[in-house]
Amino acid sequence: MDRIRIVGGNALNGIIPISGAKNAALPLMIASLLTSDTLTLENVPHLADVENLLRILGNHGVDISVNGRREHQDGSYSRTVHFTCRTIADTTAPYELVSKMRASFWVIGPLLARCGQARVSLPGGCAIGTRPVDLFIEGLEALGAEMEIDGGYINARAPQGGLIGARYTFPKVSVGATHVMLMAASLARGTTVIGNAAREPEVVDLANCLIAMGAKITGAGTSTITIEGVTSLSGARHRVLPDRIETGTYAMAVAMTGGDVTLAGTEIGLLDTAIEAIRRAGAEVSAVENGIRIIGHGDQIRPVDIVTEPYPGFPTDLQAQFMGLMTRAQGVSHVTETIFENRFMHVQELARLGAKITLNGQTARIEGVSRLRGAPVMATDLRASVSLVIAGLAAEGETMVSRVYHLDRGFERLEEKLTRCGAIVERISD
Ligand code: EPZ
Numbered sequence: 001m002d003r004i005r006i007v008g009g010n011a012l013n014g015i016i017p018i019s020g021a022k023n024a025a026l027p028l029m030i031a032s033l034l035t036s037d038t039l040t041l042e043n044v045p046h047l048a049d050v051e052n053l054l055r056i057l058g059n060h061g062v063d064i065s066v067n068g069r070r071e072h073q074d075g076s077y078s079r080t081v082h083f084t085c086r087t088i089a090d091t092t093a094p095y096e097l098v099s100k101m102r103a104s105f106w107v108i109g110p111l112l113a114r115c116g117q118a119r120v121s122l123p124g125g126c127a128i129g130t131r132p133v134d135l136f137i138e139g140l141e142a143l144g145a146e147m148e149i150d151g152g153y154i155n156a157r158a159p160q161g162g163l164i165g166a167r168y169t170f171p172k173v174s175v176g177a178t179h180v181m182l183m184a185a186s187l188a189r190g191t192t193v194i195g196n197a198a199r200e201p202e203v204v205d206l207a208n209c210l211i212a213m214g215a216k217i218t219g220a221g222t223s224t225i226t227i228e229g230v231t232s233l234s235g236a237r238h239r240v241l242p243d244r245i246e247t248g249t250y251a252m253a254v255a256m257t258g259g260d261v262t263l264a265g266t267e268i269g270l271l272d273t274a275i276e277a278i279r280r281a282g283a284e285v286s287a288v289e290n291g292i293r294i295i296g297h298g299d300q301i302r303p304v305d306i307v308t309e310p311y312p313g314f315p316t317d318l319q320a321q322f323m324g325l326m327t328r329a330q331g332v333s334h335v336t337e338t339i340f341e342n343r344f345m346h347v348q349e350l351a352r353l354g355a356k357i358t359l360n361g362q363t364a365r366i367e368g369v370s371r372l373r374g375a376p377v378m379a380t381d382l383r384a385s386v387s388l389v390i391a392g393l394a395a396e397g398e399t400m401v402s403r404v405y406h407l408d409r410g411f412e413r414l415e416e417k418l419t420r421c422g423a424i425v426e427r428i429s430d
Helices: 022-034 048-059 102-115 134-142 175-186 201-212 244-257 268-280 316-326 346-352 382-394 405-410 414-419
Strands: 003-007 012-017 038-042 063-071 077-084 117-121 146-150 153-157 167-169 191-195 216-218 225-228 236-239 259-264 284-288 291-296 332-336 356-360 363-367 376-378 398-402 424-428
Touching: 003 382, 012 244, 012 414, 022 038, 022 048, 022 077, 022 102, 022 175, 022 201, 048 063, 048 102, 048 405, 102 117, 102 134, 102 153, 102 175, 134 146, 134 167, 134 175, 175 191, 175 201, 175 216, 175 225, 201 216, 201 236, 244 259, 244 268, 244 291, 244 316, 244 382, 268 284, 268 291, 268 316, 316 332, 316 346, 316 363, 316 382, 346 356, 346 376, 346 382, 376 382, 382 398, 382 405, 382 414, 414 424
Parallel strands: 012 259, 038 236, 167 191, 376 398
Antiparallel strands: 003 398, 003 424, 038 077, 063 077, 117 153, 146 153, 191 225, 216 225, 259 291, 284 291, 332 363, 356 363
């Protein structure tokens, strides 16, 4: 299994190209199941989760062609992928595939809308909490579907003539359930109004792509989304939005190590709350043409308290990285996780680097230390793993991060991007 070796202590300087967002690419790819025409997605990141979903979509009958990567001068590249699903070959999403990645469960929406039935295994994914599917079940039931759990699978069946538009308000904000309702309601009969919808930029990106495919959607990005069902959707060409979590991760790395980095191909407006927290911690962040410039001061990090919340609040997917930054703050900070009940796996690993963190329920108290020292570490989820990488960049000596396959799920060419900015980071394949 691959490991990543980091020798900490170098400031980061240069340009880091930001990839297309994993969490936008996944639902956009799934939307290809809604049409028999070709959906073309540009800026699709090359990540383990994306490759896994390509296999799953292939299983459902999607014909996929990937256009070679285009290298740009700043080291970035983008992939364009064409998806054509003339007919759905299989309405079952099996356990072996769905258990690897929670987002693949979302195929339930398009399969049900287009074929009137779906049999989808209950999902797996990162070990960050129980992550039930009750909101998906309730939402699709509101559209008239019959949902039944049987042998680890959900059997879903639309009423005769297809799903029926309805008013449904989520009792809790869910990104995935909002994606699924958007896709399902786009092909339902009549109008659907989703209340307490997720407002994440990735939801807006999916809605924009569906609109380009002929869907009638208003209100994406607000808590109330209205969808007027249409009888069919067509193909479209859509560019995946930049990855705000990758953006925030590298911004926090620079805030921690010091240096001057331009994050290219991203937008400051995608992560206002996180940028505000990074600024309060003492880094200078500004919007520049086609990106964000960040100047970090390394040793003068101020303590900042954060609480994770649905968008536009502080993202749970940046919580571990921010905690990494706070381990070197000059004072005490608090990080409260409200989205997932078990998303503190990085705490004991950061402690191995010398961090002083105590947990009290869903809040971590971090007492900043003047230096971290490299150590062997590992993590059991994607964002926790990358928090160890950025802490390792700021630590003295060598940090060895194992279980790198978590990083490969969500960070494209991580070692290369960091190395180009002066970090000492290498992948070791055993
Ligand atoms: C998406 O997961 C992201 N994944 C996650 O990123 C992200 O952490 C999360 O949204 C929150 O922002 C993708 O986009 C692929 P939710 P999702 O449904 O949709 C509970 C990463 O690292 N809930 O918004 O699965 C759930 O347990 C990943 O890239 C129910 O109770 O998250 C959680 O507590 C990790 N019942 C809360 O809602 C349900 O039926 C929010 O989860 C569904 C969710």
